[in-house]
């Protein structure tokens with residue numbers, strides 16, 4: 658099976674390319690996609706944007722692609738609050754472009770979505786979509802397009818909705834790497850609101866294993882919810898990271914994220930087990946300790962340094 662992995666130089670995409678044989682990676686290398694993430698893996702790399710019809714079509718033809726797995730997205734909720742527009746371009750228009758090409762070529766599209774499309778409601782895959790942020794609204798829109806292509810054109814497409822991922826190579830704007838890095842630097846970690854919001858964490862290697870299984874054996878038109886099963890409040894999580902690091906985490910309570918979801922709670926669509934949060938966090942902390950040269954150039958980014966709405 659020849660995989661085209663769009664957004665393959667990002668956090669989850671680059672973990673996925675470590676699981677499949679000689680994939681073709683298409684990535685626009687925006688702020689979070691990095692060529693270093695692909696080091697040591699056999700692959701073909703093409704710099705390009707999923708919104709560019711001619712470019713993507715050429716790649717699909719040239720490499721005789723059987724399945725596109727789409728990780729390409731603007732992913733950070735805080736950035737979407739400051740300016741939603743780039744989220745429409747990548748997360749909606751880009752996905753419709755991929756759908757169009759996959760439909761014309763008669764190939765499978767596996768689209769990676771998120772638990773955030775359900776908002777803070779208990780959900781199974783038939784639950785209504787109630788996105789709270791511009792980010793999750795853009796992901797929900799793309800999911801609707803995928804389902805419309807399945808119904809209208811009998812297309813071979815499916816949607817995977819994982820919960821919060823963590824692990825090596827996650828951009829430092831996200832809570833777990835930010836907590837590790839700020840603590841290493843002796844700086845404060847901003848805690849939004851009361852810090853009692855819950856997130857359900859899944860280690861990235863478990864996620865990509867499940868994505869591979871669905872890409873190879875999943876059913877056309879299905880939605881697969883893949884929660885981690887490790888729900889924990891943000892404060893408990895931050896304290897746990899501090900204990901693993903053997904350092905005091907300096908927490909600074911700041912104004913809450915507007916529209917902040919209190920929790921996510923999905924029923925899994927498959928049966929599986931995932932790594933314990935303690936083991937996953939220990940591996941993650943160790944990776945950031947050993948890979949300072951990877952994250953050091955990234956910490957000047959304003960979303961790592963500032964709270965955008967305070």
Ligand SMILES: Cc1cn([C@H]2C[C@H](O)[C@@H](COP(=O)(O)OP(=O)(O)O[C@H]3O[C@H](C)C(=O)[C@H](O)[C@H]3O)O2)c(=O)[nH]c1=O
Pocket residue numbers: 732733734735770771772773819820821822830831832833835846847848849852854855856891914
């Ligand atoms: C960056 C930051 C975050 N937070 C809070 C906000 C959330 O309650 C929690 C995790 O935030 P983060 O931005 O890391 O992730 P989510 O907003 O849950 O969204 C993430 O998980 C889903 C599934 C995706 O689909 C998103 O693409 C992905 O970014 O920590 C803080 O309290 N302080 C901070 O400095």
